[in-house]
Amino acid sequence: MSRAFNFSAGPATLPEVVLRQAQEQMLEFDGAGASIVEMSHRGPEFIAVAQQAEADLRRLLSIPEDYAVLFTAGGATAIQALLPLNFAAPQQRVDYVLTGHWGKTAVKQASPCAQVSIAASSEDSGFTRIPPRDSWQLGADAAYVHITDNETIHGVQFDGAPDTGKVPLFADFSSSIASAPLEVAKYGLIYAGAQKNLGPVGISVVIVRRELLERSGQPRAEIFNYRAVAARDSMLNTPPTWNWYLLGLTVRWMLEQGGVEHFARLNAEKSAAVYAAIDGSGGFYRNDVVPAARSKMNIPFFLPDDTLTARFVSQASQAGLLALKGHQAVGGIRASLYNAMPLAGAHALAAFMADFQQRNG
Numbered sequence: 001m002s003r004a005f006n007f008s009a010g011p012a013t014l015p016e017v018v019l020r021q022a023q024e025q026m027l028e029f030d031g032a033g034a035s036i037v038e039m040s041h042r043g044p045e046f047i048a049v050a051q052q053a054e055a056d057l058r059r060l061l062s063i064p065e066d067y068a069v070l071f072t073a074g075g076a077t078a079i080q081a082l083l084p085l086n087f088a089a090p091q092q093r094v095d096y097v098l099t100g101h102w103g104k105t106a107v108k109q110a111s112p113c114a115q116v117s118i119a120a121s122s123e124d125s126g127f128t129r130i131p132p133r134d135s136w137q138l139g140a141d142a143a144y145v146h147i148t149d150n151e152t153i154h155g156v157q158f159d160g161a162p163d164t165g166k167v168p169l170f171a172d173f174s175s176s177i178a179s180a181p182l183e184v185a186k187y188g189l190i191y192a193g194a195q196k197n198l199g200p201v202g203i204s205v206v207i208v209r210r211e212l213l214e215r216s217g218q219p220r221a222e223i224f225n226y227r228a229v230a231a232r233d234s235m236l237n238t239p240p241t242w243n244w245y246l247l248g249l250t251v252r253w254m255l256e257q258g259g260v261e262h263f264a265r266l267n268a269e270k271s272a273a274v275y276a277a278i279d280g281s282g283g284f285y286r287n288d289v290v291p292a293a294r295s296k297m298n299i300p301f302f303l304p305d306d307t308l309t310a311r312f313v314s315q316a317s318q319a320g321l322l323a324l325k326g327h328q329a330v331g332g333i334r335a336s337l338y339n340a341m342p343l344a345g346a347h348a349l350a351a352f353m354a355d356f357q358q359r360n361g
C-alpha cells in the first residue's frame with residue numbers, strides 16, 4: 001500500500017494515524033464487543049466519545065464557556081440556510097460580505113428567510129481581495145454580519161476577525177477552522193463542515209455565543225432549532241456517530257501534534273513553499289490574489305493554457321500528487337494544504353512544479 005499526497009479540497013486528506021486507529025477499532029470498539037458505529041448514541045460508550053470530542057475541540061480552539069458547541073448533519077450549506085431562521089426575525093436585515101463562491105452560497109441559502117444586504121463584495125475584481133473594512137455598508141439593525149473566513153475555491157482568506165461593532169459577526173470557517181489560533185470571543189457564531197480540516201464529511205460544527213440562542217428567530221421545526229439542539233447536546237435525533245467519532249480522533253491528533261499554534265507555523269511554511277514556486281516561475285504559474293489576502297489553506301493557480309493544465313494534473317497524479325484539478329468555477333489548479341497535509345507534501349508539489357515548468361515552459 002502506498003498513500004499519495006492528496007491535495008483534495010474536500011473531502012480531504014486525513015492523518016494516517018487517525019485512519020489506522022479507526023481501522024483497528026472498526027470491528028470492536030474498546031472491548032465493547034461491537035463497533036462504535038453499531039452502538040446506541042445514548043449508550044455510555046458513544047456518550048463518552050461525543051463528550052471527549054467536544055472537550056478536545058474546546059481545548060484545541062480555546063472556546064470560552066459562554067459558547068455552545070453543536071454537532072450537526074447537513075453540512076455547512078444546511079447551516080447557511082438555518083442561520084436566518086435561528087438568529088433573524090422574519091425579513092430582518094442580515095449583512096453579507098462576499099469574498100468568493102461560498103459567500104454567494106450563503107446568500108442564496110439565507111435569501112428566502114431574511115432581507116439579505118450585500119455589505120461588500122470583491123466580485124468585480126474576480127474575488128482576488130478582501131474589500132477594505134471602511135468600504136462595508138453595515139446596518140445597525142442587521143441581525144448579524146456574515147463573512148467567509150477562507151474562500152476554498154478562490155483562495156482568499158481573512159486575517160483575523162473584522163470589527164462589526166454591536167452586530168454579531170458570523171463566520172464560515174469550513175476550510176480554515178483549527179488551521180491557526182483564532183479569538184472565538186470576537187465572533188457571535190463560527191461554523192464549519194468537518195470534511196476540510198476537522199475530519200470526515202457528514203458532520204459539522206457550530207460554535208455559538210449562548211446568549212444568541214435566546215433570540216426567537218423564525219417559526220421552524222424543533223429539529224432546526226439550535227436552542228433545542230444545544231439543550232439536548234446535539235442529540236435531538238440520531239447524530240452521525242461514526243463521523244463524530246472520526247472527528248474526535250482527528251481533533252485529538254491535532255492536540256497531540258501541538259495544537260493550533262503548531263499548525264499555524266506548519267501551514268505558513270507549507271503555503272510559503274507553494275507560493276514561492278508560483279512567484280518564482282517568471283509567470284509560468286499565476287495566482288491573482290493580492291498577497292495580503294492569499295489563503296494558507298487553498299492555493300488556486302493557473303498555467304498558460306488548458307492543455308498544459310490537463311497535462312499538469314495528470315502527470316502530478318502519476319507522481320503521487322493527487323486531486324490538483326481546480327474547481328470548475330475558476331479552472332486551473334488548486335492545491336489544498338489542510339492540517340493533515342505534511343510539509344513534505346508541499347515540498348513535493350513545489351519540486352514537481354519546478355520540474356514540470358522545466359519540461360514544458
Ligand SMILES: *Cc1c(COP(=O)(O)O)cnc(C)c1O
Nearest residue numbers: 075076077102152172174175193
Ligand atoms: C465546502 C464548503 C462549504 C460547503 O460545505 P458542505 O458541507 O458541502 O455543505 C461551505 N463553505 C465553505 C467555506 C466550504 O469550503
